Amino acid sequence: MPRLRRVRGTVSRTGLVMRTPALQSKDVLAGLLFLFVGGIAFYTALDYSFGTVARMGPGFFPRVLAVVLMLFGLVTLARGLVSRDPVHGRWGWAPLALLVVAITAFGYLMERAGMIPALVVLFVTSAWAGHEFRMREVVVLTAVMCLMATAVFVWGLGLPYRLFVVPG
Amino acid sequence: MLENLAMGFGVALSLTNLAYCLLGVTLGTLIGVLPGVGPLVTIAMLLPITFGLDPTAALIMLAGIYYGAQYGGSTTAILVNLPGETASVVTCIDGYQMARKGRAGPALAISAIGSFFAGCVGTLLIATFGPLLGEWALEFGAAEYFSLMLMGLVSAAVLAHGDMVKSLAMVVLGLLVGLVGADVNSGIDRFTFDVLELTDGIGFTVMAVGIFAVAEIVTNLEHRESREVFSREVGRLMPSREELVASIKPIIRGTGVGAFFGMLPGTGPSISAFSAYMLEKKIARDPDRFGRGAIEGVAAPEASNNAAAQTAFIPTLTLGIPGSATMALVLGALIIQGIQPGPQVMSSNPELFWGLIASMWIGNAMLVALNLPMVGLWVRLLTVPYRWLFPSIVMFCALGNYSLNNSPVDVYLCAGMGVLGYVLAKLECPPAPLILGYVLGPLMEENLRRALIISRGDPAVFVERPISLAFLVATALILAVMILPAMRRAKGEAGD
The missing domain is CATH 1.10.287 (Helix Hairpins)
Structure with missing residues (x-):
């Protein structure tokens, strides 16, 4: 046999x-x-x-x-x-790439455009990485979290971030 | 000891420290209870907020976040069958079954009571054994420290979940990452690749947030969310008399098991919770009830993981050797605060050490007194959809990292570490040993160098000094215990 x-x-x-x-x-x-x-x-x-x-x-x-x-x-x-154990599940390259773009763009925009534009880009890009993208929800979420970030980091911890950088 | 504890309570009961403790416990629970957000991510995320505080307050708040997050983790385990971390995997088994039978309230209460009892015992143990261990460790030289770290790292890797070889490789990888930056002895920049910002090394929060938070979010996004929340059925919190009586002994046994495992390097809450559960199942009169909502199956592991979470502070604070990834985060926070962890902490910063111990007890009491009644609020948080949560976590990670040096480079590095963390997670390489290696890397090199300078290059120094030899023998034993059964199994497979 x-x-x-x-x-x-x-x-x-x-x-x-x-x-x-x-x-x-x-x-x-x-x-x-x-x-x-x-x-x-x-x-x-x-x-x-x-x-x-x-x-x-x-x-x-x-x-x-x-x-x-x-x-x-x-x-x-x-x-x-x-x-030869295979990798479990699928690779989530798309969400990974979107999150990396969101975080990197945030770092890039922080000094050049200010905290609020940087956060808006971060929220819209990272929300895109999820399974559902509902525009109205993302707008509300972004607004609420921008306010919270300002409250915690700028007013609370007193970090010297400009909310908007006016070009020129 | 009593004098010291009294001083500790004096420190911890100051209004500001009490406030930070409360803030930490509440924030920890708030975030820990959110589905898909474990204690590690919670701590990594909130770490930057504590850096502005003075060391004692920062540590008290971090400890509060830690318990809060653990408590929040058990809540998610019981109500959603979704363990926030490996330590509450066991709680899911019977806790969730209890919730399905409409007894979520008692399950949550017993878990909180068991955790509180274990927390009290754990605090006492730290107060008793911490100083003893610290005093003993004062005699350690460079050789002893090197061997001790080797033992800590090897046991952490061996006992971690997953493959041993990969865990050991992760330790080495972590040690290498820890070396990035200017070398203290020669002043040479190592592995900086001409990036100016890397001269100070790769930041601690960059590693923690990238490896744990970013990687975990992507893993969660791979599959669609589906969960069943018993939000309306928490019901009465108070357990019945029988349930209370049935839980007493499991809580005590669980505490014992947890306290023991917590003190060992590399074991931590998950192994203790699992062992406590197995013990209860073994000695139960009818083991069949386990897995169908047995209250002992909630009481013992919950007490056990909390006891372990407490006693894990003993090696971290007294020896400067973290036993788990969470403790590595606490240790990293200490180093950032400018405090070199080790046996001298107790004598040089007594108010920090004893204040922290006292605040541990206070934090545990707060959890029972404040968070348990608020369980209805936490339950409502469970229904927050993940698509709202993860962008907010990303925000905290990005802003937190930026706020450390006000430098975008840290943010870019964090994104890069996120990629590495995700790839490693997919390849089933455990991240905890990596973080441990990263934190201990520079210390290990320094002690190795010093030991060899003192011995004039004779490596025999590590086996000639008895304490160092004992650590090395223990390391060898741990490895042997893990390798031999694996080899026997391989032989068996080849033989049949």
């Missing part, structure tokens, strides 16, 4: 078990990420002097850590190649 091997993967519509492609396996990706970050850290730390064990230079600890991180990355990668 042929021995059945336990294969992890997604079951296709025809009922066949499909082996998860390596690049969709969470451990493969995690391993690659650790290897990548460890590699960059090691390469960058080559510029800092290593010193000796008795007199550790600024490069000592980072290089040791980078090597350890790469080792853990290798182990994770190898295990991922064997087990």
